[in-house]
Amino acid sequence: xxxxRISSVETMGTLDGPGIRFVVFLQGxxxxxxxxxxxxxxxxxAGEEIxxxxxxEKIKRYKSxxxxxxxxxxxxxxxxxxxxxxxxCLKLCxxxxxxxxxxxxxxxxxxxxxILSLTDLVILDVKAVDENEYKELTGMNIKYFYQFLSACERxxxxxxxxxxxxxxxxxxxxxxxxxxxxxxxxxxxxRVELLPYKNIGAHKYKSLKIKYRLEGTVDMxxxxxxxxxxxxx
Numbered sequence: 001x002x003x004x005r006i007s008s009v010e011t012m013g014t015l016d017g018p019g020i021r022f023v024v025f026l027q028g029x030x031x032x033x034x035x036x037x038x039x040x041x042x043x044x045x046a047g048e049e050i051x052x053x054x055x056x057e058k059i060k061r062y063k064s065x066x067x068x069x070x071x072x073x074x075x076x077x078x079x080x081x082x083x084x085x086x087x088x089c090l091k092l093c094x095x096x097x098x099x100x101x102x103x104x105x106x107x108x109x110x111x112x113x114x115i116l117s118l119t120d121l122v123i124l125d126v127k128a129v130d131e132n133e134y135k136e137l138t139g140m141n142i143k144y145f146y147q148f149l150s151a152c153e154r155x156x157x158x159x160x161x162x163x164x165x166x167x168x169x170x171x172x173x174x175x176x177x178x179x180x181x182x183x184x185x186x187x188x189x190x191r192v193e194l195l196p197y198k199n200i201g202a203h204k205y206k207s208l209k210i211k212y213r214l215e216g217t218v219d220m221x222x223x224x225x226x227x228x229x230x231x232x233x
Contacts, residue, residue: 004085005047006055007040007077011062017101017121017160019069022059024089026074028081030107031138033127034213035166037201041077052088060096071099071120080108080148083115090118106148107140116155123160124152128170129182137169152188159189165225166197167218176231183232194229196220 010016010023028044029036040046059072072093079086079102093100101121116122127145128134134142152159161183165171183189197220205212 001051002084002088003049003051004055004082004089005044005049007038007047009058012065013073016073016075016103017071017123018099019067019071020062020065021070021073021101022062022066023073023075023103024055024079026076026079026082026086029076029078029105030081031078031105031127031140033138034169035164035197037198037204038077039201039204039208039210044077044081052085052092055089056092056096059093059098063096063098066098069099071101073101073103073123075103078105078108080104080106080112080115083109087114087118090115094118104148105138105145106152107144108148112148112151113155116151116157119157121158121160122152123162124149126161126163126179126182129178133170149186153186156188159186160191160193161186161189162193162195164195164197165220165228166214167220169197171220171224171228173231176228180232192229192232194225194232196222196225 005027007025007027009025013021013023016023025041027041027047029042074086090100099120100118101123102119103123105125105127127138131142163179183192199217199219202212
């Protein structure tokens with residue numbers, strides 16, 4: 001029997017895809033982003049163990065709230081790190097006529113073809129587009145991200161692009177121009193969002209005894225973030 005591990009769920013989410021969403025935060029992530037506010041999701045063997053059938057029964061309780069716009073978003077952590085569980089859950093969503101979204105940084109395992117064939121929307125979290133900046137921010141090689149992006153383009157799946165904007169890290173015109181050039185090369189992008197960094201997860205690092213690498217960084221000014229988003233568009 002296929003089982004997966006989830007960190008938590010959000011039953012009435014409005015920020016992780018169109019409409020009202022049931023958001024599933026899966027355990028496990030290979031990235032160690034400086035600004036990550038969910039370090040409790042890094043370990044793939046933590047959280048609650050659950051079967052796809054058990055999860056879909058939870059989801060179906062809220063189906064009446066989805067209407068035509070909403071659905072389910074699989075987030076994390078990194079949902080691509082539990083491919084068998086994810087595929088089983090996506091299939092059950094499709095059997096129940098539920099819109100599916102994948103909120104991902106694009107760093108998982110293997111062949112993404114089946115996952116993307118069951119996904120209505122990919123919300124792609126772009127950490128950085130420069131190889132060195134990506135490595136410094138996440139600790140990983142950028143090639144895995146581009147492998148997933150290529151799979152998305154082959155599948156022609158609808159995409160939203162998101163990037164977190166951090167003061168002193170990527171909040172200048174140079175970074176925005178790089179991101180703009182990157183996005184212009186992708187044919188299936190429907191929406192672009194810049195998300196202002198919030199210092200809301202620092203206390204988690206203390207409780208987990210992990211060094212928080214952005215200690216002292218202030219919240220990103222929301223007006224400036226909106227200004228940069230307008231430049232991007």
